[in-house]
Amino acid sequence: MMRGIIYVMTTVVPGLIKIGKTGTDNFESRMYNLERHGYSNVVGLKRRFAIEVDDYSEKETLLDDIFSKSRVPNTELFALDIDLVVQLLSSFDGKQVYPETVSKEEIFDEATKERAVKADWARIPDGYYYLSENKKGFGKVEAKMKVEDGIFIVLKDSICAPVKNGWMPESRKNAPIENNILLDDVSCNSPSTAGWIVLGGANNGWIVWKDEKGNSIDLYRTVESG
Known part of the structure; x- marks a missing residue:
């Protein structure tokens, strides 16, 4: 079983996020590069959640399949609610890598609350x-x-x-x-x-x-x- 990190990041574009994977030893350098240089002409990337799991490549492929309808073609960008993805990732069995000072349970609960707030926002008519x-x-x-x-x-x-x-x-x-x-x-x-x-x-x-x-x-x- 290959062990590695799956992460999710926000971008400068509201509602557009990046889901990706990286080796355990490459996480900090990967984050440094993305946060400073952007990805696929999108800037303002900021790490939100990352977890180290077994079979990380297979799990990331599964996420890509699940969210395929929301994916920007030929990229790792998705038009998704960031808190939905955080909820899902924080429920995985693995070692939380980021953030370091808050538990997976707290992260999951906070993401759940945020999604409830967004449900209220959705009630505001266009x-x-x-x-x-x-x-x-x-x-x-x-x-x-x-x-x-x-x-x-x-x-x-x-x-x-x-x-x-x-x-x-x-x-x-x-x-x-x-x-x-x-x-x-x-x-x-x-x-x-x-x-x-x-x-x-x-x-x-x-x-x-x-x-x-x-x-x-x-x-x-x-x-x-x-």
Whole structure:
């Protein structure tokens, strides 16, 4: 039985992930290369989960077969929910390689919770939503978001507040903003991340985004789950 590592990575493109395999001794160098140079013209790769298993080549082939309909042809890229793949990999019998500080059980539970949250997101109807808020020290923030197939797209020409010093998500860090104006559409994987683009700070996306009638999108979650 050949033993090796199966891993899954996120990419800069929301909903697009990479599933791959590597030898046990090559994991760090493989991650280093992918995270710095990208893969198949896709950049922003970041490791999410990796596990060392027996018969790793056969298991990776099985994953490819299972998810074949979601695969980008001739690549190891898949249009899949990352948490679904993490759930599956963390249920394998093997040694977790990454992350090192959290157990497989905790990883599985967290992925399960994340999928439940995404199920709520899926209840938001496709269409346009709005954010209008007075930001202290800045003024009025105005933004328009398009929801399409579970992706939250902040539309260009939105007025965005500056970010204070500290952490920010990659989508805001890379957003083309000049003079507080968004110059191009930005795709996000959650309503709160979309709120980050505009507000420049942590927020509750369920509350700040509203439909054309002025109802917070939390309405859709409450109605469907009630």
